[in-house]
Amino acid sequence: xxxxxxxxxxxxxxxxxxxxxxxxxxxxxxxxxxxxxxxxxxxxxxxxxxxxxxxxxxxxxxxxxxxxxxxxxxxxxxxxxxxxxxxxxxxxxxxxxxxxxxxxxxxxxxxxxxxxxxxxxxxxxxxxxxxxxxxxxxxxxxxxxxxxxxxxxxxxxxxxxxxxxxxxxxxxxxxxxxxxxxxxxxxxxxxxxxxxxxxxxxxxxxxxxxxxxxxxxxxxxxxxxxxxxxxxxxxxxxxxxxxxxxxxxxxxxxxxxxxxxxxxxxxxxxxxxxxxxxxxxxxxxxxxxxxxxxxxxxxxxxxxxxxxxxxxxxxxxxxxxxxxxxxxxxxxxxxxxxx
Amino acid sequence: xxxxxxxxxxxxxxxxxxxxxxxxxxxxxxxxxxxxxxxxxxxxxxxxxxxxxxxxxxxxxxxxxxxxxxxxxxxxxxxxxxxxxxxxxxxxxxxxxxxxxxxxxxxxxxxxxxxxxxxxxxxxxxxxxxxxxxxxxxxxxxxxxxxxxxxxxxxxxxxxxxxxxxxxxxxxxxxxxxxxxxxxxxxxxxxxxxxxxxxxxxxxxxxxxxxxxxxxxxxxxxxxxxxxxxxxxxxxxxxxxxxxxxxxxxxxxxxxxxxxxxxxxxxxxxxxxxxxxxxxxxxxxxxxxxxxxxxxxxxxxxxxxxxxxxxxxxxxxxxxxxxxxxxxxxxxxxxxxxxxxxxxxxx
Numbered sequence: 116x117x118x119x120x121x122x123x124x125x126x127x128x129x130x131x132x133x134x135x136x137x138x139x140x141x142x143x144x145x146x147x148x149x150x151x152x153x154x155x156x157x158x159x160x161x162x163x164x165x166x167x168x169x170x171x172x173x174x175x176x177x178x179x180x181x182x183x184x185x186x187x188x189x190x191x192x193x194x195x196x197x198x199x200x201x202x203x204x205x206x207x208x209x210x211x212x213x214x215x216x217x218x219x220x221x222x223x224x225x226x227x228x229x230x231x232x233x234x235x236x237x238x239x240x241x242x243x244x245x246x247x248x249x250x251x252x253x254x255x256x257x258x259x260x261x262x263x264x265x266x267x268x269x270x271x272x273x274x275x276x277x278x279x280x281x282x283x284x285x286x287x288x289x290x291x292x293x294x295x296x297x298x299x300x301x302x303x304x305x306x307x308x309x310x311x312x313x314x315x316x317x318x319x320x321x322x323x324x325x326x327x328x329x330x331x332x333x334x335x336x337x338x339x340x341x342x343x344x345x346x347x348x349x350x351x352x353x354x355x356x357x358x359x360x361x362x363x364x365x366x367x368x369x370x371x372x373x374x375x376x377x378x379x380x381x382x383x384x385x386x387x388x389x390x391x392x393x394x395x396x397x398x399x400x401x402x403x404x405x406x407x408x409x410x411x412x413x414x415x416x417x418x419x420x421x422x423x424x425x426x427x428x429x430x431x432x433x434x435x436x437x438x439x440x441x442x443x444x445x446x447x448x449x450x451x452x453x454x
Numbered sequence: 455x456x457x458x459x460x461x462x463x464x465x466x467x468x469x470x471x472x473x474x475x476x477x478x479x480x481x482x483x484x485x486x487x488x489x490x491x492x493x494x495x496x497x498x499x500x501x502x503x504x505x506x507x508x509x510x511x512x513x514x515x516x517x518x519x520x521x522x523x524x525x526x527x528x529x530x531x532x533x534x535x536x537x538x539x540x541x542x543x544x545x546x547x548x549x550x551x552x553x554x555x556x557x558x559x560x561x562x563x564x565x566x567x568x569x570x571x572x573x574x575x576x577x578x579x580x581x582x583x584x585x586x587x588x589x590x591x592x593x594x595x596x597x598x599x600x601x602x603x604x605x606x607x608x609x610x611x612x613x614x615x616x617x618x619x620x621x622x623x624x625x626x627x628x629x630x631x632x633x634x635x636x637x638x639x640x641x642x643x644x645x646x647x648x649x650x651x652x653x654x655x656x657x658x659x660x661x662x663x664x665x666x667x668x669x670x671x672x673x674x675x676x677x678x679x680x681x682x683x684x685x686x687x688x689x690x691x692x693x694x695x696x697x698x699x700x701x702x703x704x705x706x707x708x709x710x711x712x713x714x715x716x717x718x719x720x721x722x723x724x725x726x727x728x729x730x731x732x733x734x735x736x737x738x739x740x741x742x743x744x745x746x747x748x749x750x751x752x753x754x755x756x757x758x759x760x761x762x763x764x765x766x767x768x769x770x771x772x773x774x775x776x777x778x779x780x781x782x783x784x785x786x787x788x789x790x791x792x793x794x795x796x797x798x799x800x801x
Contacts, residue, residue: 156768177606181770
């Protein structure tokens with residue numbers, strides 16, 4: 116109804132609508148809507164819509180103009196008048212649809228899409244490279260760190276390797292990861308005084324908790340033998356731990372002559388997998404030991420030892436042989452020493 | 455970006471290279487050229503070289519009135535190129551006429567409308583002819599699609615729209631939906647065949663020869679496709695075959711209607727075949743809204759009534775049917791800038 120009102124309002128402004136002209140013409144010629152529709156080959160609904168000027172029921176203007184022209188000709192009206200009336204209305208209601216859909220479809224062949232694709236691909240490749248690089252570096256870094264720690268740790272036993280008493284086997288000590296331990300020799304013992312070596316050793320750092328055995332890392336014994344007086348002197352000078360000072364003679368006494376037996380000694384008679392961890396869970400040794408090899412491991416006791424083939428390994432701790440067969444199950448032994 | 459800068463200096467053209475008339479639409483300016491596709495060639499006496507003597511309306515006036523050393527020819531026949539070199543020259547002339555001095559202007563991009571029934575060889579000939587005439591890029595669009603766009607039909611809607619384009623050499627009927635042609639058929643019947651039919655009729659019934667131009671004039675003035683209440687008459691002069699001298703006689707519109715029966719039957723047959731082969735959904739859309747007639751043939755009086763009676767569909771003659779194809783091509787050129795050339799399937 117509101118549309119009719121609108122149409123009526125339009126009529127006031129622009130005179131008769133095309134629908135009105137046609138309806139009047141049809142009534143004058145005595146045709147019914149149905150008859151007109153049949154003659155025009157149109158649906159009656161469309162003829163009614165034309166007469167009502169109901170654009171919602173009508174197709175696009177090209178068709179409407181055609182219908183109007185044909186209808187006017189059927190009724191012997193001047194088609195130009197009717198079309199002019201329609202155009203006047205049409206201008207007021209420009210509901211023209213674009214002849215070609217305004218849909219821009221993004222295609223994979225479009226330049227921007229292609230550019231974005233290339234950029235994304237490049238970005239992914241760069242990221243992949245960066246990740247690979249960082250992973251590679253990270254691994255190296257880890258290894259460096261481990262080996263650095265091992266070196267730091269293994270300097271002590273090696274210092275005791277300097278010991279003239281027992282340097283035959285000492286040099287064969289391997290690092291936990293199987294890296295050969297750099298053997299640091301101090302032929303002129305006095306060059307490196309005991310306190311310096313001690314200061315660097317973790318044993319000294321944790322000296323408070325350490326037992327005399329723990330504190331018997333080889334360097335101390337090694338240097339103690341040769342430069343006992345110096346170490347005492349420097350120990351005093353540096354305000355070295357009293358414990359340390361106390362243990363020194365002890366170590367010196369007990370270790371004298373057999374200091375090479377300090378710590379865990381594994382002599383391999385048959386090939387076996389061996390893992391050794393210290394009290395902090397730090398890995399001291401991990402690997403497959405070959406027949407005939409002798410492994411010495413020093414670390415913060417108690418040491419956790421796993422032997423893959425216990426019957427093939429002779430274990431001694433601080434020179435005391437340990438019977439591993441008791442603790443072994445199907446050849447595999449896991450035990451703790453230095454409690 | 456480059457294209458935009460280029461567009462400032464160059465005009466893209468849409469060319470309706472028709473058998474009877476060539477129309478050129480310049481983007482942003484509208485139809486700037488509407489000339490008959492006729493070329494007059496002068497043959498030099500001494501050497502055997504040929505030169506273009508006149509093109510377009512001027513050449514058409516010479517048609518059938520030339521002395522021995524001038525030949526006025528229509529280089530297109532049945533919607534396709536019959537004489538490649540002459541077509542190229544003609545296009546060159548037309549493009550130069552609308553594009554002006556090319557010293558600072560880059561070559562235009564040209565959209566040429568081709569009949570949908572044309573073969574690849576014929577399309578290639580048109581493409582190369584346009585390229586040879588100075589186009590930097592040539593797009594080909596099928597005539598019924600251009601005609602439908604030019605007529606203002608809702609070609610992008612998912613509804614069937616049937617268009618009948620009666621040109622000089624061919625008649626194309628197509629059903630279009632979603633910017634694409636669903637069905638199309640091209641028959642080699644058009645305005646030229648109407649003229650021919652009139653010439654034949656006059657020769658047969660009056661024993662008189664009339665020329666193409668006269669036949670065309672008869673068609674324009676009293677030609678009709680459906681019996682009308684009002685009978686129009688026209689006085690015609692031609693050469694009487696029996697006496698060999700020019701005679702004058704009177705033709706009426708009913709005679710012309712009779713003369714045109716054969717080509718008209720061809721057109722009606724093509725429309726009926728199209729309706730028969732259109733998928734049912736689209737067919738129902740067409741039946742509801744009707745078919746739109748474009749092209750010069752649409753101006754034949756009461757052609758729409760004939761089609762309406764024969765098919766039972768509402769038939770609508772497009773506004774300004776002669777220029778629909780060129781305008782449609784032009785609209786498409788404008789759309790290319792906005793939406794890219796993938797909105798329609800052009801070659």
